[in-house]
Amino acid sequence: MNSAITGQMSPEEQAARWLTRQQDGLSAGEQREFRAWLGQAGNAACYESMQKLWQRVGDLPQENVARLRASLPSAPQKIPRRAFWQSACIAAALCAVLIWPAWQYVAPPVMTTQLHTGRGETQQITLPDGTVLNLDAETQIQVAYYPLRREVTLSKGQVWFQVQHLEDKPFVVLSGPSRVTVLGTQFSVRYIPQSMSGDGIDVAVGSGAVRVGPRAWLDDVRWRAMARLDMNAHDRHLMVLRATQRVTSDARGNLTRQLPVAPDTIADWRQSRINFNNTPLDLALAEFSRYGDMPYRPASADVAGLRVSGSFNVHRPDSFARALPKVLPVKITSQAGETRIEKR
DSSP: OOHHHHHTSOHHHHHHHHHHHHHTOOOHHHHHHHHHHHTSTTHHHHHHHHHHHHHTGGGSOHHHHHHHHHHSOSSOOOOOHHHHHHHHHHHHHHHHHHSOOHHHHTOOOSEEEEEEOOTTOOEEEEOTTSOEEEEOSSOEEEEEEOSSOEEEEEEEEEEEEEOOOOTTSOEEEEETTEEEEEEEEEEEEEEOTTBTTBSSOEEEEEEEEEEEEESSHHHHHHHHHHHHTTOSOOTTTOEEEETTOEEEEOTTOOEEEOOOOOGGGTTGGGGTEEEEEEEEHHHHHHHHHTTSOOOEEESSHHHHTOEEEEEEETTOHHHHHHHHHHHSSEEEEEETTEEEEEEO
């Protein structure tokens, strides 16, 4: 940071500025400058304290956020740096005294379980609070209920959630690079890297609403705070979805809103269906292989890259293969016990 500006700031203001700058990444020179600043008397403790306060800003109740926003200028103004960081420190301090004690949040889970399904297997379970989960084939989840939150980690696969709303215990799904916070809803989450849905997650809402944001707690809190206070553009990092809305992410968690979907087509695997929309043929075949044997193989990279669309029964890859020559320039051949899809 500029030494002239730094000299005019209190240690708390300097800590707040370093904290926000780190979210966007520091250059090698800035990292050396930060380490030198951290080594000065009292700065490390001040930074750690500010970090804890900032981590809690996302838990500030909505009514308190509204009061905080009402106290800020209604139109953008140039504010002296010192006044700005004093406001940031005050906001963080407000958060610290308005949320539940930290020990309640970090308390150990009161219930944990792990569930998985095999190839071609689906499963429905009801959790102790009445929440119902439908697991698709080749899905792995870990469930942990804490005193103040309910948490499901989706390691891979896809799940349809029917969440029982509990005002004092939010329900969170952690998957891939993203965090999905339930605001009372039925929704699906898919995370199958290197598949037809890409390397991120795919979330679609049947009813109610969910919030999709970064998986990392500090990043999620940061974007929630910015969204609530209108401090920065956030749609790329944080979205609230309602019925029929769908979003996908890339491997880093950047979000892209998709076209609306009909509620009865969400999690179509529950009706033993796969829907392809301009999907590469090799990824379509891989999707079928999650439910059973897939004897068909593309004969070349050109064939593998052909695009297919349509709705098919997950347990009838033969019907899918028979339909291919009608819509693509391919033929089905059998050689040495292998069934190949070749160009005509």
